[in-house]
Amino acid sequence: MTLRNVYASKEGKAIGMGGLAVILLVLPRLLGGNDYLLQVATMMALYVVLASSLNLIIGFTGMYSLGHGAFYGMGAYTSAILSVNLGWPFWITMPLGGLLTALVGAFLGLATLRLRQTFLVFGTLAFGEIVRILIMNWSSLTRGPMGIPGIPPPKVFGTELTSSTHYYYLILVYAILMVFAIFRLYYSRIGRAWVAIREDEVAASSMGISVFGYKILAFTISCLIAGLAGAFYAHFVTFISADQFGMGESFLILTMVALGGTGSIAGPIIGACILIVIPEAFRFLAEYRMVLYGAMLIVVIVLKPEGLAGIKGLFMPTTGGRRRTTLFRREPKVAAVKAGGSQ
Amino acid sequence: MFLQQLINGLAQGSLFALIAISFSLVWGLLRMVNFAMGEVYMLGAYAGWLVVMYATPNLGVALVAGFVIGWIVGWFIEKVAFKAMRGVPHIASLVCTIGFSFFLKELASALFRAETKSMPSYYSDTAFTFAEANISYLQIIMVVIAVVMMVLLQILFYRTKIGLAVRAVALDYRTASLMGMKVDRVTSLAFSLSGALAGFVGVLAATYYNAVNASMGFVAGLKGFTAAVFGGITSIPGAILGGYLLGAIENLSVKYMSSGYRDLVSYFILITFLLFRPNGILGKKAKL
Numbered sequence: 001m002t003l004r005n006v007y008a009s010k011e012g013k014a015i016g017m018g019g020l021a022v023i024l025l026v027l028p029r030l031l032g033g034n035d036y037l038l039q040v041a042t043m044m045a046l047y048v049v050l051a052s053s054l055n056l057i058i059g060f061t062g063m064y065s066l067g068h069g070a071f072y073g074m075g076a077y078t079s080a081i082l083s084v085n086l087g088w089p090f091w092i093t094m095p096l097g098g099l100l101t102a103l104v105g106a107f108l109g110l111a112t113l114r115l116r117q118t119f120l121v122f123g124t125l126a127f128g129e130i131v132r133i134l135i136m137n138w139s140s141l142t143r144g145p146m147g148i149p150g151i152p153p154p155k156v157f158g159t160e161l162t163s164s165t166h167y168y169y170l171i172l173v174y175a176i177l178m179v180f181a182i183f184r185l186y187y188s189r190i191g192r193a194w195v196a197i198r199e200d201e202v203a204a205s206s207m208g209i210s211v212f213g214y215k216i217l218a219f220t221i222s223c224l225i226a227g228l229a230g231a232f233y234a235h236f237v238t239f240i241s242a243d244q245f246g247m248g249e250s251f252l253i254l255t256m257v258a259l260g261g262t263g264s265i266a267g268p269i270i271g272a273c274i275l276i277v278i279p280e281a282f283r284f285l286a287e288y289r290m291v292l293y294g295a296m297l298i299v300v301i302v303l304k305p306e307g308l309a310g311i312k313g314l315f316m317p318t319t320g321g322r323r324r325t326t327l328f329r330r331e332p333k334v335a336a337v338k339a340g341g342s343q
Numbered sequence: 344m345f346l347q348q349l350i351n352g353l354a355q356g357s358l359f360a361l362i363a364i365s366f367s368l369v370w371g372l373l374r375m376v377n378f379a380m381g382e383v384y385m386l387g388a389y390a391g392w393l394v395v396m397y398a399t400p401n402l403g404v405a406l407v408a409g410f411v412i413g414w415i416v417g418w419f420i421e422k423v424a425f426k427a428m429r430g431v432p433h434i435a436s437l438v439c440t441i442g443f444s445f446f447l448k449e450l451a452s453a454l455f456r457a458e459t460k461s462m463p464s465y466y467s468d469t470a471f472t473f474a475e476a477n478i479s480y481l482q483i484i485m486v487v488i489a490v491v492m493m494v495l496l497q498i499l500f501y502r503t504k505i506g507l508a509v510r511a512v513a514l515d516y517r518t519a520s521l522m523g524m525k526v527d528r529v530t531s532l533a534f535s536l537s538g539a540l541a542g543f544v545g546v547l548a549a550t551y552y553n554a555v556n557a558s559m560g561f562v563a564g565l566k567g568f569t570a571a572v573f574g575g576i577t578s579i580p581g582a583i584l585g586g587y588l589l590g591a592i593e594n595l596s597v598k599y600m601s602s603g604y605r606d607l608v609s610y611f612i613l614i615t616f617l618l619f620r621p622n623g624i625l626g627k628k629a630k631l
Binding site: 118137255287290 | 375376378423424427428431433434435437438439441442443444445446447448449450452453561565568569572601603604606607610611613614617618619621
């Protein structure tokens with residue numbers, strides 16, 4: 001029995017998952033109370049959720065969005081404002097942050113009726129910038145560039161969660177729940193509908209799938225998850241400001257998905273882990289760490305367009321007249337020209 | 344005040360118009376967008392700054408340096424993000440240029456440090472005052488350069504053999520290649536030209552704002568794309584019109600709302616036009 005078979009078997013998977021769960025559970029002990037490393041692990045869990053939620057839009061449904069940082073920020077700001085200004089507890093403000101973000105996400109999802117591919121990317125990008133500018137300038141509500149300090153930590157059964165270990169477990173539980181939910185969604189009727197839309201919109205709609213409805217649903221669910229993640233983040237760092245949720249954040253989350261793998265469950269998780277570990281591991285590179293991000297994205301996309309652990313055949317080049325599974329239908333382009341012998 | 348804002352808007356509009364032409368050049372040929380256009384513009388600005396600071400204070404040389412750097416970077420991006428990815432769906436190329444945009448921006452801020460470099464000002468004296476509006480020599484020069492560039496491009500596209508080749512490939516690359524044209528070379532040329540144009544505008548913009556920094560490219564690129572969509576990305580005259588209109592609207596809007604919201608107008612225009620009139624004002628009816 002080769003290693004691959006072991007991994008593929010049901011027992012192998014169960015053992016692997018169990019092992020991972022045990023490691024995640026005892027991680028605070030393993031790190032020996034190193035607060036800094038524990039915080040990195042917490043951020044990693046948070047970004048795993050964010051990347052996985054963006055994968056709902058990009059990988060499952062085949063729409064590209066560059067506005068995820070804005071949704072993340074919207075959840076964070078809603079929860080922070082409600083709890084600081086009105087003194088509401090975390091367990092009420094957090095779902096409200098998620099709900100508001102989901103509503104806005106559904107609204108943006110309406111845009112997918114008319115926007116596709118490149119234009120959807122720019123549309124969501126502009127939307128993200130609008131949100132950032134509003135946060136920056138609406139001083140009476142968001143305190144503008146000063147940010148919101150002193151966000152109260154969440155309470156569980158009357159005790160305030162203050163230590164890094166508490167946060168780690170809180171966000172770990174959230175991350176596991178969300179990834180599990182996304183996993184279940186992917187293999188449900190809804191997930192199959194999304195994949196059908198990704199593969200061929202016309203065929204999907206002729207099979208009776210409400211293409212537009214499912215696209216909006218993808219946006220709504222994805223934004224709900226991102227908004228919740230934002231709320232967790234706000235109460236974890238206790239200080240938020242507009243520049244934390246700008247373009248760079250959207251880039252980062254998109255890079256996690258594209259690098260780790262588009263369309264698979266494991267891809268965004270891998271991508272998030274790599275991109276959070278790299279800046280910490282390569283501290284000696286100083287400013288050049290961020291350069292590495294961009295370079296990695298370029299290299300991976302050119303060599304393996306579907307990412308490290310993406311769905312195979314997602315970006316398969318079309319060769320000859322035969323249509324392969326692709327993320328988007330496309331007219332046979334320059335590949336055909338080459339076959340035609342232009343040189 | 345109204346006239347002053349309008350004049351500032353026209354000067355800024357020439358910058359937008361030139362970037363918009365870069366976008367519509369690539370769009371016309373490949374039906375793709377180079378997301379890193381703003382970063383090419385930023386690198387051009389740095390090239391111009393280096394020339395002015397360390398070589399010669401001649402603005403003309405700086406403009407040429409920006410042009411050359413833009414050409415080289417544009418050529419390189421085409422090779423990696425487009426040529427190496429032929430046959431892969433467009434969106435993968437777009438993601439690759441998003442990677443380039445991030446990469447170039449971070450590279451510049453690592454090489455030149457994050458703080459804003461100040462560019463010496465040229466010809467910033469007031470040329471003449473017209474109804475209380477000051478017009479500087481630089482503003483006149485910018486508009487003139489922009490117009491000359493546009494005329495040159497128009498001649499290039501409609502009076503030369505190279506232009507004919509570019510138009511043929513844009514119209515139907517397949518037939519063009521069957522006719523024995525070197526499609527790859529034409530694509531590479533047009534792409535490099537669009538990069539060169541962006542680098543050139545970068546130097547102009549650096550002189551106009553007296554500032555160069557690594558993050559100047561993002562907003563400029565997005566505004567340029569907005570201008571292209573606004574006027575009609577499928578046509579070069581449309582891109583020019585979009586650039587000037589956007590410049591004027593943006594500067595006039597400052598009168599009515601706080602300057603913090605200034606960029607909001609452009610992004611709002613972008614979203615509105617993408618949603619309701621994706622072909623822009625002058626664009627031909629085409630499926631986007």
